[in-house]
Amino acid sequence: MTDTPARLLSLLSLLQTPREWPGSELAQRLRVSARTIRRDIERLRDLGYPVEATLGSEGGYRLVAGAAMPPLLLDDEEAVAIAVGLRAGAGHAIEGVEEASVRALAKLEQVLPSRLRHRVSALQSATIALTRGDGASVDPRTLTVMASAVAGPERLRFAYRAGDGAESRRLVEPYRLVSTGSRWYLVAYDLEREDWRTFRVDRVSEAFATGARFAARALPVDAEEFVRRGLGPRGAERYVVEVAFAAGAAELPEWLRNGALPGGGGETVVRFESADAPEWVVARLALTGVPFTVREPAALRAAAGALAARLTSATAPS
Structure with a gap:
């Protein structure tokens, strides 16, 4: 293999398999001399890949963990698996992955060949994820479009359905995507209303970046606080x-x-705050497998009663 860049990529792909590679085996696979392999290893090290060498008659090489994460090479199956996993996580605003999963998904889908994008979409459409049941799941494609527009930055158009069912078309300058752990929100400057707005992403459809760049405006407070203030008045x-x-x-x-x-007395009273739908809180409590009694609030007691009735009905003989 005489093409140096292509040879380096092939060498890197081999080294990313978790094993130690004798220099002679690498040379045989790439059809070059052992001396060329040594030079290529040094080139990879210069690029930031931590390749460790072992001494001996044969000598060996393996890729180890370094101080920073260099680019990875993924085969088709690995790329599809990661994209599907990121879509599942991003689509349900799983607490802990938040914006990072969306950024990673946007980067990955930007470089996926069309044949792999089709496989990812087909696999996801054929599977069902168990979610919170509060209607907060979103289309990951909408999230990736928004994330790319935020990073651009590019103006964004989309259809929006408000809480009262009113539908509108919006043209905005996207600022940040914020996850509350159960929902995604877009903080953006609405050009037609000439003011900052918060949009629930699960109510967005037909989102697309217009290609028009803009100079980012200064939000009066940080995006998380802006979303928090927007949620507060609803009580x-x-x-x-x-x-x-x-x-x-x-x-x-x-x-x-x-x-x-x-x-004491063999029981434990737990008190905590929640912003989730009562039905989801009751489901989480039930999944503990420990008998419990809801004391407060009334809405949670009602949700527990409704869930108990549904389960009883589901197990009744036909």
Whole structure:
């Protein structure tokens, strides 16, 4: 193989397989001399790839973890698997991955060949993810379009359905995507209304970047605080949950133990705040497998009763 860039890519692809490669085997696979392999290893090191060499009659090379993550080479199956995973995570605003998953997905889908984009879409459309059930899932393609427009920055057009069902077309200068853990929001400057707005991404459709660049405006506060203020006036976004479990605190998952109140008598009272739909909170509590009683709020007690009735009906003989 006489083409140096192509040979380096082939060498890198081999080294990314988690094993130690004898220099003679690398030379045989790439049809070059051992001396050429040594030079190519040095070139990869200069590019930031931490290639470790071992001494001996044969000598060997392997790729190890370094201080920074250099570009990776992925085969077709790996690229499809990662894209599907990122789409699933981004589409449901999973807490902890948030904007990073969307940025990674936007970068990956930008360079995916069309044959792989088709496979990713086909695989995702044929699968179902268990989500929170509060209608907050979004189309990952909408998220990637928005993420690319934010990074551009490019003006964005989309159709929007408000909470009361009113539909409109918007032309905005996108600023940030913000995840609350259960929903995605776009913070953008609405050009027709000449003001900053927050848009729930699950209510957006037909989003596309116009290609028109713009100079970013200064948002008066950071994007997270802007979204938080927009949610606050509705009052029902956050509420206090109080639940009594028929078990000790040590038997509860960690996310509940943090809210455990001092007490005894074989039960544990847990209090925490939530912004999720009551149906989702009840489902999470039920999945603990520990008997519990909802004390507050009334909406959560009603959701628990409704879920119990549905489950009872589902198990009744036909």
